[in-house]
Amino acid sequence: MAITIKFGQTPFSKAAKLASITTVATLALGLTACGGQKEDTAADTTDGAAASAEGQNIELLNVSYDVARDFYKDYNPMFVKHYQELHPGAKISVNQSHGGSSKQALSVANGLQADVATMNQGSDIELLQKKGLVADDWTDAFPDYSVPFTSTIVFLVRKDNPKGIQGWDDLTKPGVEIVMANPKVTGNGRYAFLGAYGYGLHTFNKDEDKTKAYVRDLLKNVKVYENGGRAATTTFVQRNIGDVLITFENESNLAATQFGKGQVDIVYPDYSIKSESPVAVVNGVTDKKGTTEAATEYLKYLWSDEAQQLAADLYLRPSVQSVLDANSDKLPPVDTFRPNDVFGTWDEIMGTYFSDGGVFDQLAINAPK
Numbered sequence: 158m159a160i161t162i163k164f165g166q167t168p169f170s171k172a173a174k175l176a177s178i179t180t181v182a183t184l185a186l187g188l189t190a191c192g193g194q195k196e197d198t199a200a201d202t203t204d205g206a207a208a209s210a211e212g213q214n215i216e217l218l219n220v221s222y223d224v225a226r227d228f229y230k231d232y233n234p235m236f237v238k239h240y241q242e243l244h245p246g247a248k249i250s251v252n253q254s255h256g257g258s259s260k261q262a263l264s265v266a267n268g269l270q271a272d273v274a275t276m277n278q279g280s281d282i283e284l285l286q287k288k289g290l291v292a293d294d295w296t297d298a299f300p301d302y303s304v305p306f307t308s309t310i311v312f313l314v315r316k317d318n319p320k321g322i323q324g325w326d327d328l329t330k331p332g333v334e335i336v337m338a339n340p341k342v343t344g345n346g347r348y349a350f351l352g353a354y355g356y357g358l359h360t361f362n363k364d365e366d367k368t369k370a371y372v373r374d375l376l377k378n379v380k381v382y383e384n385g386g387r388a389a390t391t392t393f394v395q396r397n398i399g400d401v402l403i404t405f406e407n408e409s410n411l412a413a414t415q416f417g418k419g420q421v422d423i424v425y426p427d428y429s430i431k432s433e434s435p436v437a438v439v440n441g442v443t444d445k446k447g448t449t450e451a452a453t454e455y456l457k458y459l460w461s462d463e464a465q466q467l468a469a470d471l472y473l474r475p476s477v478q479s480v481l482d483a484n485s486d487k488l489p490p491v492d493t494f495r496p497n498d499v500f501g502t503w504d505e506i507m508g509t510y511f512s513d514g515g516v517f518d519q520l521a522i523n524a525p526k
Contacts, residue, residue, distance in 0.1 A: 217452055221253065221274075224345065224404075225275060226387070229251075240458075258277045259280075259342055262281035263284070265439060271439045272442055273437065273455055275456075277405075277433075278344035278347065280506070282437045285437065285441075286437075301460075305456075305464070305465075306434055308434070309429045312328075312401050312402070313393065313423055314402075314422050316419065324427055328353070328401065334380040335379045336380060336401070338388070345405060347511060351430055351500065352403075353375050354500075355496070357372055369516075376520055377522050379521070380399050381398055406474075429491055430496060433495075437456075462477070465480040469483075469488065
């Protein structure tokens, strides 16, 4: 049975004791009244203190995906403090750029001088690898195949769930209006689409025809495809468009406990997709700037207990098992599948499902370009 989280009330399931999730760090979300149509590429800077012993002023740029801004807003000063403790007298600053994951990766491939890439889809790092900007062995550079935390796809619904959304099947009901990110340009949207498709294969015993019919019916109900995960949340919560938002677990929880508090509930489907957020040093940039060591330390610290707990506080699922276990009250167990185990490599996924004329374009009504 799907888990429904009604915020401000006692949850329905013991496995989902999320009423205690008041420990979330205060967020500065920067949502725009117009629906977040423009990607946020403005740099948020966290400065270090004194000049380094070598007189060097280290400045890193982290190019990241849309809904990761809340994590890195708090992580950056945490890392700066850690770095300065290891390097007394050092001065380091971290700038942020956020937008749709694949658009961000393309910007780096086209010359944006990122020191690190922190994306929500392996293909975005692989693109940079193919461009010679990221090392071929990038998955071995850090633990857990360079994935510090994961998430999953859930449903954000209006308070008290007036449309009775309990699982993927309910998203095909007549009259249900869906908001989601655009699968053509965002990892958030791709995970949502693949989550639905994977559910269909799971439910219909790998019958492709039945699965495609199911996904086509679901996509008929999509009211808005947004350009990023945060823009989709803004459209759903602030502009009050749609009955259900298909998005990441962490984004849903932040909406339910912060900027949409009292307006929405979360529904956990019985079966969903695991989203992985890989990270990599952009050596093609850092080797020229001389920031490779600092960039490596920046990413390595993501596996510290402090950073892993921050991830859990913001409803990202830590890759360090002990930290994940300690936060099971707000991150209930979910039966998930890895997209690569079901659909193949990301190259295969992108070519089959999201290229022009691919499966998504074939199934979607009024598919975004």
